[in-house]
Amino acid sequence: MDEDLNVTYITLGGHVEVHKYRYLYFVIMFTAYILIICCNSTIVYLIWIHKNLHEPMYIFIAALLINSVLYSTTIYPKLLIDFLSDKQVISYSACLFQYFLFYSLGGSEFLLLSAMSYDRYVSICKPLQYPTIMRKTTVSVSLALAWLVPACQLVASAIMSMKQKLCRFTLQVIFCNNSIYKLHCVTSRAISIYGVFILLNVALCPMLFILFTYTKIFTVSYRSCREVRTKAAETCLPHLLVLINFSLLCTYDVIIVRLESDIPKIARLIMTLQLVLYHPLFNPIIYGLKMKEISKHLKQLFRQYKMN
Template sequence: MYVFIAALSVNSVVYSSTIYPKLLIDFLSEKQVVTHAFCLFQWFTYYNLGASEVMLLAAMAYDRYVSICKPLKYAMIMRRGNVVGILALVWLFPSGQVIVPLFLNARRKLCKFVFQGIVCNSSIHDLYCTSSTALTTYGLVVFINVVVLPAVFILYTYGRIFVMARRSAEMRRKAVKTCLPHLIVLINFTVFIAYDFLLLRFKAKHTKTVRFAITLQVIMYHPLFNPLIYGLKMDKIHRHIRKLLCK
């Protein structure tokens, strides 16, 4: 479990390092300028690491399932080689999915040069001269592969955990303590990513404000609050913070 929490932290740090420095530079500059190449790079890391986070949550859900439902087989199933393989899949599979539209977008012609947004996400497609039905369809397939299917797997896994947890009060307590923070993170992140993927479908003027709020939520909420959510769940950290607050 702690290996996946550490991987989630690394994912958040890399994600933040591609977003926050440029965001701070733009905030301190009178004129905000970004090159097409850097915008594509930020777009790639934005979706690649976002998808990796969802898949990390799926890996953590499987880890919890084995720990609670098959405790005697945990050491055998979650041995070092399997964990390394899971982490490799978590980071390499989304990269292989997202890199295809990256190269295709690099060859498309720009007709607009004013970007409406604080980070290069799917809004970048508004800058191109023509829309691509093939890229839109491919994006939907990628969304299903790296967001929908892992989310369904997580819900199925936790469903199995809660069915098993009905057998004893101790198991129910352990399941709630372990799974509830995970589900909160999953629901929030999945909703934000789903909206971000679909925001190009909305053309109403009022969605600019909503788009800004959702984008800000995605880039601020998870890198900042994931360490708190998972850190407070660890008994030693939780006890230490309680001691500090009770002084």
């Protein structure tokens, strides 16, 4: 606590030998951050400039990739500063803000994947009704809700946490996640219940919805001709891979607070880095390689670059 400025500082104690390997950590994470921005931005740029990609499916993909860049930006700048600092600290208000952005954008990821699964469901199971259902208004409302619903719910959670008295000032993490609850003197039942409510709303329910829509898609595809099955595999497989990857990493993030003392520090660091390193790079690679139209435009872009 800084008495003069009346600011509470939290120590981020999840780093492993940061003083010894600070420059190595910095170079690796800075390179990863640049790659995340470049890879995601390239796919978004291709979707933006090519009119044949101005369809709901590709618009949702662009939104998902933009979300990945925002998601990474909540973590990387502060992380890079910490690697070069003597002390890895953050004010409690900034910690809450990082927590809010991290989980808000994480929730948006699930809701965007839900919107994408619904788009694929309508396209494959109700092709004649597709133009009527998936209009620009539907897409715009889906995108707005995907970002606003988690943000509105997480604001309340952050405000409730802000009002809690703190008895501890060290987190065994490298950025502010749900372990901030361990700083509170008393575990709030209201915050715990509300946290479960948010988890159901922005993660579990969207995941069940996605699994339901894909079950319907694969059922219809199995009974249809080979062309429909091929279309379903090409467009749905990348979404499922992204969902499985992100769900597994989020499951780790949810349970790590419960098992923190039982997991070695280096193992916690590696798993946490996967959440902010592996996933944001995984999305553009999957969509760039597995989506036929995006892959075609990507190859053309590389050919032009080589020619120049």
